[in-house]
Amino acid sequence: MASHSSPLPVVSLNHVSLLCSSVQDSVKFYHQVLGFEPIKRPSSFNFEGAWLYNYGVSIHLLQRDSEPQVLPKSSEINPKGNHISFQCADIGIVRKRLEEMGIKYVAAVVAEGGIMVDQLFFHDPDCYMIEICDCHKIPIVPLSSALLLKPQQSCVRGNWNYKRYHSFAGYVAKDTKDDEILKDQRTV
Structure with a gap:
């Protein structure tokens, strides 16, 4: 793989896709056990499946064909x-x-x-x-200063939306929901 100076401009995890023996059984499981809600799926797909959403991420369930596939x-x-x-x-x-x-x-x-x-x-x-x-x-503790995010970037952890802020001693994680400092400064 060729070396590049910067990674792809990815912003978040969008979905996880799972091959299912029964989409109906899997929808029931992910809805009743994990609280995922069914959402509209593009009608242009020519195969059976379902999309679910919660916690900032989607799960795409795909019906396994009659042909043997890896499960x-x-x-x-x-x-x-x-x-x-x-x-x-x-x-x-x-x-x-x-x-x-x-x-x-x-x-x-x-x-x-x-x-x-x-x-x-x-x-x-x-x-x-x-x-x-x-x-x-x-706590999320970077192994190098390269992992510190720029002030305008954020990462989602649980139900909290954190932003990393540079400081001379390390970083602080700031809750963007209520503006309360969640973590003290850490030495990097």
């Missing part, structure tokens, strides 16, 4: 496998709701510098792995 096969829940991760406000409530819905899950804990992050992993109807976590507890 996840393992019923084993392996936290090290490919997965989609969602932020939650209360991991205890999520755990209780998964149990009430009869959804099998695997729990994991990540410890970093005295911070404990809880993770719950489970499968959708086609064995795509989903993670629910309280990962907001771990």
Whole structure:
């Protein structure tokens, strides 16, 4: 791959696309379990599918053709496998709701510098792995000053919209919703 001085001008994650054995079953799962709402999909598509939206991202579900196509096969829940991760406000409530819905899950804990992050992993109807976590507890700390964003750029983390601001000592993360400083200055 050729080396370029700057990355592509990407601004955000738009959607995740998943191949399904039953679009109807997957719509029901993503709506009832994760709160995604069905949205209008372009009528020009000549294949079955559905679009859902919530949390600033879309999930595009595509009906698998009758021809064999690759779908996840393992019923084993392996936290090290490919997965989609969602932020939650209360991991205890999520755990209780998964149990009430009869959804099998695997729990994991990540410890970093005295911070404990809880993770719950489970499968959708086609064995795509989903993670629910309280990962907001771990601060985003750049490994180099190149990762600091310019003041006009933002990144979405959970339900908060952060902007990074340069400072002599490091950076601060500022909540653009209510203008309250969320993180103290950090040395980079």
